Amino acid sequence: MSKDTQGTPVLEARGLVKRYGKVTALDHCDFDLQPGEILAVIGDNGAGKSTLIKALSGAIQPNAGEILLEGRPVSFASPNDARAEGIETVYQTLAMSPALSIADNMFMGRELRMPGLMGQVFRKLDRKRMEDFSRQKLSELGLMTIQNINQPVETLSGGQRQGVAVARAAAFGSRVVILDEPTAALGVKESRRVLDLIQEVRARGIPIILISHNMPHVFEVADRVHIHRLGKRLCVIDPKDHTMSDAVAYMTGASVPEGVAEPA
Numbered sequence: 001m002s003k004d005t006q007g008t009p010v011l012e013a014r015g016l017v018k019r020y021g022k023v024t025a026l027d028h029c030d031f032d033l034q035p036g037e038i039l040a041v042i043g044d045n046g047a048g049k050s051t052l053i054k055a056l057s058g059a060i061q062p063n064a065g066e067i068l069l070e071g072r073p074v075s076f077a078s079p080n081d082a083r084a085e086g087i088e089t090v091y092q093t094l095a096m097s098p099a100l101s102i103a104d105n106m107f108m109g110r111e112l113r114m115p116g117l118m119g120q121v122f123r124k125l126d127r128k129r130m131e132d133f134s135r136q137k138l139s140e141l142g143l144m145t146i147q148n149i150n151q152p153v154e155t156l157s158g159g160q161r162q163g164v165a166v167a168r169a170a171a172f173g174s175r176v177v178i179l180d181e182p183t184a185a186l187g188v189k190e191s192r193r194v195l196d197l198i199q200e201v202r203a204r205g206i207p208i209i210l211i212s213h214n215m216p217h218v219f220e221v222a223d224r225v226h227i228h229r230l231g232k233r234l235c236v237i238d239p240k241d242h243t244m245s246d247a248v249a250y251m252t253g254a255s256v257p258e259g260v261a262e263p264a
């Protein structure tokens with residue numbers, strides 16, 4: 001884990017603007033994710049967190065501003081562009097096919113084909129390789145309480161499903177994993193497992209952006225907390241130097257962090 005904020009950020013945004021008609025969802029928003037960290041993004045409802053994440057993951061295109069990946073300006077026309085650069089996002093909806101197996105869900109849209117003619121011409125899937133890969137990824141993240149890789153995803157618990165989604169993102173997200181409210185729909189035990197999983201992903205050197213309304217979860221795992229307010233980054237705090245009530249007061253505007261000008 002690195003707390004070094006001097007180096008080149010893995011992912012950075014400068015002056016992002018996104019308008020929806022008369023609504024300014026992002027208002028010259030800055031952002032930075034440092035190597036190896038868990039960065040939480042918090043903010044009130046409608047502050048623009050999802051819009052920021054969508055811009056960073058290629059789901060929307062900002063009207064202005066720039067995004068830099070390891071210091072290099074990038075422009076994502078679609079989520080596939082961001083994925084191709086190693087940025088994986090787990091949305092709250094999880095985007096899984098419930099009737100398909102865990103292995104199939106791990107590979108959705110990226111299936112491995114058989115070598116040679118069978119794969120290239122007949123498009124035959126290499127099930128064995130896909131299953132082995134899925135098994136390996138799930139066990140690396142300590143998720144092998146899931147017995148059968150061919151089990152349909154609809155038979156898994158909420159926490160296990162979230163686990164598969166995080167494992168998928170960690171397997172393909174070579175540079176950044178973005179998690180949108182990963183514990184929102186989970187019970188205490190399942191949330192615990194997902195929080196452990198997030199820390200395991202960080203331990204593997206992949207930085208994580210965690211969007212969450214759950215302050216105890218944020219304060220437990222985040223290295224830094226990006227506080228979003230009125231479409232932009234208000235400040236970034238170190239959770240060790242602030243309380244949860246400080247963070248809530250900043251994000252709601254009840255108090256202003258030191259060194260930040262009161263918004264007009």
Ligand SMILES: Nc1ncnc2c1ncn2[C@@H]1O[C@H](COP(=O)(O)OP(=O)(O)OP(=O)(O)O)[C@@H](O)[C@H]1O
Pocket residue numbers: 020023024025043044045046047048049050051052
């Ligand atoms: N597709 C859209 N069309 C019109 N307005 C939108 C659209 N998406 C977001 N907005 C508006 O942009 C603003 C920011 O929304 P956004 O969803 O990014 O906030 P948020 O911080 O993620 O909120 P929440 O915590 O409630 O999910 C809101 O005023 C919202 O109504």
